[in-house]
Amino acid sequence: MRKARRVESRALKSTQADSMEFQNNIIGTDDLVLVTGAGGFIGPHLVESLLRHGLRNLRVFVRPSSNFRKLQEIVAEQGKRARIELMQGNLLSREDSRAATKGATVIFHLATGNGNSFPDAFMNSVVTTRNLLDASVEHGCLRRFVNISSFAVYSNVGKPRWRLLDESSPVEQNAGSSRDAYCFAKVKQDELVIEYGKRFAIPYVIVRPGSVFGPGKAAITGRVGNGAFGIYLHLGGSNPIPLTYVANCADAIALAGLAKGVEGEVFNVLDDDLPSSRRFLRLYKKHVAPFRSIYVPHAVSYMFCWLWEKYSRWSEGQLPLAFNRSRWHSEWKKTRYSNDKLKTRLGWTPKVPMAEGLDRFFTACRERGQNA
Amino acid sequence: MLKVALIGCGKIADVHASQIKKIEGCEIVGACDNEPLMARQLCERFPVRQAFTSLDALLDQSRPDVVHVTTPPASHFEIAKRCLERGCHVYVEKPFTVNVQQAEMLITLANQRSLKLTVGHDDQFTPVARKMRSLVQSGYLGGPPVHMESYYCYNLTDDRYARALLGDRGHWVRRLPGKLLHNVISHGIARIAEFLSTDSPHVIAHGFASQLLKGIGEDEIVDELRVIVSDRGKTTAYFTFSSQLRPSLHNFRIFGRKNGIVIDRDQETLLKLRGARFKSYAEIFIPPVNFALQYLKNLATNAKTFASRDLHMKSGMEHLITRFYAAIREGQPVPIPYREIILTARIMDKVFEQLAVEHLVDTGTAWDIVRPTATADSLHAIHPSSQLAVGVNTKTDEHLR
Numbered sequence: 001m002r003k004a005r006r007v008e009s010r011a012l013k014s015t016q017a018d019s020m021e022f023q024n025n026i027i028g029t030d031d032l033v034l035v036t037g038a039g040g041f042i043g044p045h046l047v048e049s050l051l052r053h054g055l056r057n058l059r060v061f062v063r064p065s066s067n068f069r070k071l072q073e074i075v076a077e078q079g080k081r082a083r084i085e086l087m088q089g090n091l092l093s094r095e096d097s098r099a100a101t102k103g104a105t106v107i108f109h110l111a112t113g114n115g116n117s118f119p120d121a122f123m124n125s126v127v128t129t130r131n132l133l134d135a136s137v138e139h140g141c142l143r144r145f146v147n148i149s150s151f152a153v154y155s156n157v158g159k160p161r162w163r164l165l166d167e168s169s170p171v172e173q174n175a176g177s178s179r180d181a182y183c184f185a186k187v188k189q190d191e192l193v194i195e196y197g198k199r200f201a202i203p204y205v206i207v208r209p210g211s212v213f214g215p216g217k218a219a220i221t222g223r224v225g226n227g228a229f230g231i232y233l234h235l236g237g238s239n240p241i242p243l244t245y246v247a248n249c250a251d252a253i254a255l256a257g258l259a260k261g262v263e264g265e266v267f268n269v270l271d272d273d274l275p276s277s278r279r280f281l282r283l284y285k286k287h288v289a290p291f292r293s294i295y296v297p298h299a300v301s302y303m304f305c306w307l308w309e310k311y312s313r314w315s316e317g318q319l320p321l322a323f324n325r326s327r328w329h330s331e332w333k334k335t336r337y338s339n340d341k342l343k344t345r346l347g348w349t350p351k352v353p354m355a356e357g358l359d360r361f362f363t364a365c366r367e368r369g370q371n372a
Numbered sequence: 373m374l375k376v377a378l379i380g381c382g383k384i385a386d387v388h389a390s391q392i393k394k395i396e397g398c399e400i401v402g403a404c405d406n407e408p409l410m411a412r413q414l415c416e417r418f419p420v421r422q423a424f425t426s427l428d429a430l431l432d433q434s435r436p437d438v439v440h441v442t443t444p445p446a447s448h449f450e451i452a453k454r455c456l457e458r459g460c461h462v463y464v465e466k467p468f469t470v471n472v473q474q475a476e477m478l479i480t481l482a483n484q485r486s487l488k489l490t491v492g493h494d495d496q497f498t499p500v501a502r503k504m505r506s507l508v509q510s511g512y513l514g515g516p517p518v519h520m521e522s523y524y525c526y527n528l529t530d531d532r533y534a535r536a537l538l539g540d541r542g543h544w545v546r547r548l549p550g551k552l553l554h555n556v557i558s559h560g561i562a563r564i565a566e567f568l569s570t571d572s573p574h575v576i577a578h579g580f581a582s583q584l585l586k587g588i589g590e591d592e593i594v595d596e597l598r599v600i601v602s603d604r605g606k607t608t609a610y611f612t613f614s615s616q617l618r619p620s621l622h623n624f625r626i627f628g629r630k631n632g633i634v635i636d637r638d639q640e641t642l643l644k645l646r647g648a649r650f651k652s653y654a655e656i657f658i659p660p661v662n663f664a665l666q667y668l669k670n671l672a673t674n675a676k677t678f679a680s681r682d683l684h685m686k687s688g689m690e691h692l693i694t695r696f697y698a699a700i701r702e703g704q705p706v707p708i709p710y711r712e713i714i715l716t717a718r719i720m721d722k723v724f725e726q727l728a729v730e731h732l733v734d735t736g737t738a739w740d741i742v743r744p745t746a747t748a749d750s751l752h753a754i755h756p757s758s759q760l761a762v763g764v765n766t767k768t769d770e771h772l773r
Contacts, residue, residue, distance in 0.1 A: 118417060119382045
């Protein structure tokens with residue numbers, strides 16, 4: 001396999017407690033689990049969560065360009081309790097995808113494309129997913145494919161303010177023309193997984209995290225506002241932000257991959273006690289660094305997005321479609337969120353309370369000298 | 373209606389598709405990529421009639437008049453050749469080919485078949501580049517250029533740019549004869565080639581890896597290049613490529629016996645440099661006023677262009693495509709003379725040959741490069757298993773553009 005490198009650690013015998021826990025899971029503790037995109041923000045937390053769930057046979061897949069220092073620390077730390085295989089490669093390579101998926105019973109597909117262009121984002125999200133799915137069909141041992149999607153796929157257009165956005169909400173239908181490259185790629189990735197589920201009976205679960213935050217994440221989510229114009233425009237106002245602390249999110253993903261009886265389901269991931277955009281910004285300024293911001297009322301921000309979109313289309317892209325009504329509906333319209341399904345179907349609870357999560361995040365931002 | 377097809381559905385194909393759809397009297401009848409998903413996604417987002425994964429199927433079924441080749445450079449020659457053989461006019465993204473022999477073969481073939489070719493040197497057609505060309509042609513320089521300076525920089529410290537290339541030892545850019553340089557310097561070299569009168573200039577090149585790259589253990593990529601080009605004593609030129617220089621310039625200066633001109637691609641500005649001096653202290657006070665007025669004029673022009681929705685990042689490409697299509701439909705001259713395409717390729721070949729020697733002398737090891745010869749068969753023989761040789765695959769990591 002091209003560029004693949006493996007670092008393996010010793011396996012140890014399972015404990016009785018682990019066996020008890022695994023009675024409710026679709027796989028045993030020694031079954032092989034693959035985590036793609038393991039070098040990313042959520043990846044190391046997911047690995048830790050899976051280890052906490054008693055899994056002892058993990059393969060973690062990273063790009064050669066990834067910084068996987070944290071994963072190496074986990075391998076070094078957990079090496080006596082589990083077998084963790086660190087594999088480097090490129091999921092655009094079918095050969096690498098075959099090697100990565102060989103023997104895997106559950107795949108947690110975190111790897112994604114973050115490119116600004118549609119082809120880049122699409123290729124690194126959809127083509128890679130197709131390669132993994134094809135390889136899994138070939139191997140024939142997959143018990144579940146956990147596709148990590150995003151809140152970005154939801155369409156909120158035409159819905160009343162303060163409506164509940166949950167797993168039953170419609171997904172964006174025109175992402176190629178009205179949303180950004182990331183949203184388009186994630187919509188297409190979800191469609192592909194569903195298609196493979198139908199055509200090849202691949203058991204899958206789709207997980208859609210909200211805004212994942214925690215130490216190591218860069219600054220403030222765009223749902224709060226935008227600093228592109230020199231001064232920070234606060235656009236969220238009293239909207240709750242669908243935040244999920246990275247460790248809580250990783251726990252939810254782990255459960256989505258292991259719990260019985262949830263094939264074909266979609267789970268949104270967000271924590272309890274969601275802060276409003278205004279409160280989040282106030283806390284950030286207080287605990288990280290003060291900076292100037294201007295609150296833009298919803299009617300004004302909507303008008304701004306409408307004008308920007310009109311001009312962008314009239315000028316045939318002289319200004320990119322960075323602000324538009326679809327984005328406004330998705331990110332800045334007053335909307336309620338729910339994590340009921342996550343709790344009732346998977347038994348998930350956020351282990352890190354929101355206040356503590358925010359505190360850890362702000363502390364890390366302060367230490368890194370980060371500012372919006 | 374001119375029928376257009378795209379081969380390769382990566383980021384630059386998006387740019388082509390978005391420019392083509394602005395041009396009247398043409399239609400994109402097909403898009404082709406080795407990867408069916410990539411072909412499909414482009415067809416879904418643009419008005420493209422049909423997606424293909426085979427070049428022959430596209431040529432057979434869509435029967436395009438013009439084909440845009442937007443695949444990785446190593447495949448340009450083979451694909452363009454096949455399209456010409458099937459009677460299509462061809463727009464090849466830069467770099468035109470991986471060496472001058474291939475460039476000459478394609479041009480010979482196009483001439484034999486009375487077909488048109490062009491290369492994606494769209495920087496030559498931005499508003500200021502066109503204005504500069506008009507000025508030079510009007511005799512503003514006072515005769516042929518005496519000296520030129522072309523800066524074409526690249527911000528390799530920007531994570532987006534560097535990650536794909538530096539992290540992937542198998543990246544297709546590394547397999548090109550000039551590696552990173554091969555994919556990016558042709559815009560800057562073409563500016564010089566346009567104004568040289570000889571077909572075989574003297575070239576002296578010096579390249580090295582920046583301290584930044586050395587610091588992260590990168591030993592293959594040359595990201596600092598200085599070149600002297602001499603037109604047998606008539607015209608000289610300096611070319612600078614740098615990943616570390618700030619500001620990261622895309623700047624061209626041309627000097628004649630009478631006056632000079634400076635254009636800046638990033639700022640879309642053109643400055644006329646007056647050759648004659650003012651008397652005494654007037655030389656200190658009047659030129660700054662003159663420059664200030666010129667900058668104000670540039671500002672007004674840019675504002676006007678913006679207001680008339682023609683200040684797109686790739687307006688040069690739209691103009692180049694429009695001119696190329698006019699050449700096809702109305703028999704006008706091709707927008708980029710074939711001599712300029714060949715000369716650009718020849719200068720680049722000479723640069724890369726010298727860098728390879730320099731690398732051998734400095735490190736004692738040969739540059740691990742592809743040495744493609746002129747024919748497709750030998751290309752394939754060099755990399756029988758590689759998509760790079762003849763594939764129709766997506767040109768990715770387009771931030772390298």
